[in-house]
Amino acid sequence: MSYLFKNANILTSDADEKKQLFVAVDKNTITYVGPDRPQGSFDRTIDCTGKLLCPGFYNVHCHSPMTLFRGYGEDLPLDKWLTERIFPAEDHLTPESTYSGSMLAIAEMISCGTVSFTDMYMFPEMTAKAVSETGIKANLTRPVLSFDPNEKPEDNFRFSEAKSFAEEFNGEADGRIIVDMSVHAEYTNTERSVRFTSEYALEHGLLMQMHLSETEKEQRECIERHGTTPAGFFLRCGAFDVPASAAHCVWVTDEDISIMAEKGVTAVHNPASNLKLGSGVMPIRKMLDGGVNIALGTDGASSNNMLDIISEMRLAAILHKGISRNASETRSSEMVPIITVNGARSQGRNDCGMIKPGFKADIVLLDMDSVNTIPSYDICASFAYSMKSDNVFMTMADGKILYENGEYLTLDIEKVKHEFRYIQEHYFDYLKG
């Protein structure tokens, strides 16, 4: 398909506004952006009057199948929530339930303007199937956990699964699926396991994902165990010798920030999850000033409980002002790259996240004529403070429209919900107890 967007007011990923342009899309790529109508014919022309055309949004920390546990185990701190509720519930997971959970998650994300997500979970091949079918993009990984220092890393079944998954799925779905390697966290891995996994990633040109400094307890206990912070530990183990994406980063020190900036580690900010689980607030100003690539994630639906990246951005946009008691602490314009190109960069998608010829056609149209989006004196303020998922008019990923005017074009939402409910009722009866 080819598309011509006309009368397009564009919010660029560097927070500039360009008015009244044409944007042409051929197959999965943006072929033209400019003031003159490009030559040729197009399968469809889309009039953007009253809309804002933005790069697609990136949700770069998620556990998509955890929609199954949305609202299960509430008002508990992270460690109790994990050990008493989530881990036991996860023992009941099957490939089918994982697929169903991911399908619901993808539907929610698409309706919020998300064109790509980063996911860390079991049965990633089932999430890959959901990604493949729905047209969204994703960096997927099967996380490694290893508690026994005597275990040979190559014998760890999770590593084997991660490796097989990478071999089979990396680059699938016309490159929409990228497979990463990952270690769940410092506190769920031995040094040997992290070294081995990182070396594998380096050797095979894969990215690394991990949780990092989410709680104060994690930070303190890591220092006790290893004489260094989680960031220092990962640095030492070679995990930052490949492009890495570290979720949470609530408790990072100034030195951690320097390490992350120097090694090009993306810090994935998950403000809602960090608040809800009582973890704290990531020091975003220091990290921005320190040159760290900051992107945004919802975390799983079980700890958010939404997968709404717009709501997440708006929370990030106001939260740090309140915490620092400085209304100028962050600026709305800083949120634009965070929700777009920084996320694409964290996924190693260097041809994504910008509205530019040659870039992948990841485009979101936002309704600027809604009760909450008029008036607009400052486009970045409208974007960061007033916008909500209701205002997503269209989500296009790789040149394919996934969602338009409330309708899903690549999935049958009633079927997705029906199957989800069936799975949930039959496999998760005990959760209701």
Next chain:
Amino acid sequence: MSYLFKNANILTSDADEKKQLFVAVDKNTITYVGPDRPQGSFDRTIDCTGKLLCPGFYNVHCHSPMTLFRGYGEDLPLDKWLTERIFPAEDHLTPESTYSGSMLAIAEMISCGTVSFTDMYMFPEMTAKAVSETGIKANLTRPVLSFDPNEKPEDNFRFSEAKSFAEEFNGEADGRIIVDMSVHAEYTNTERSVRFTSEYALEHGLLMQMHLSETEKEQRECIERHGTTPAGFFLRCGAFDVPASAAHCVWVTDEDISIMAEKGVTAVHNPASNLKLGSGVMPIRKMLDGGVNIALGTDGASSNNMLDIISEMRLAAILHKGISRNASETRSSEMVPIITVNGARSQGRNDCGMIKPGFKADIVLLDMDSVNTIPSYDICASFAYSMKSDNVFMTMADGKILYENGEYLTLDIEKVKHEFRYIQEHYFDYLKG
């Protein structure tokens, strides 16, 4: 009109869930709630399958016409934002622009399940007109400001306006409009002015509104000026001898909390505005434990920038956990009365805020079959953490449906937006500079 809601799962204002009931509404009142189909015929039967039936939501601190300034003067601290941007802009206000701003605000609020709001602003008669036309309810007030200690309070033109407004509009629109008295804040009033206004309110059975302890500067300077906190000052001036509603309460002391609990003062929590303007975070746990009536407000669209009370509740539900670093700091069930009956109580509407026979028919239907609301293991968790304004299916106030399935039934939304844009373009040209 009479309505019968059937198959209704009800979330009561005290956070209990009652399943599969009938709710009957005759004119503006709930006449029956129970398991058996009531006798008689109804103009319309509404099947609530897949929905959650809740008491209507209360947004009890707003400046509705300030939609005109949404996104105008961003990323500034409260005092600069007020003196450099908002106060000069307000000099250009007219009755017409105020009406238009309120109409847009009401449209936004209705779509978010708000059945009643509390408003403090100039030209309140124009907001009253908008309230009257649209079927929403509101407690309205013209705030008093008085800087000259030698001024006779009865000569203050703002007081005169407030008094005339009360005389003319209190109880209008079948009681949907209640007029309150108000002093803008301690720092914008003399002791004499507060005393006089409070006495007037007491004498005429009116409620009081004020801003209280919004910023640390306000708190500190009040102590310097008066030897006591804003709460202590208002207590001394008699402002708490009538039912009072105090917005923000970010910097209240333990003693202030005791005063507020004892005098029955409602603390209106405005978490988004307090974050965005860098003011801080209200100590909600202490205030709940201290027995203060806590309700919820969006503040004006210029400092939020949405008027979405559901988003506000969700922020309140997760924020305090993160700040205290305790995931159990607040519970989702505590948010239910805060967004419903506590708001009704703050407005002196003792026959509102509950789904009970004899109470006003203020009813919200929420879609529980949406991508972000399934599954639901715990109804309060779904309500407080997963819900968003997209999920509002119906808003009914005083037995009249104001909004259903995306349609406004008491206002012409295209006309509201058109007039708003016209007003904004013609009267507010200079804002664009």
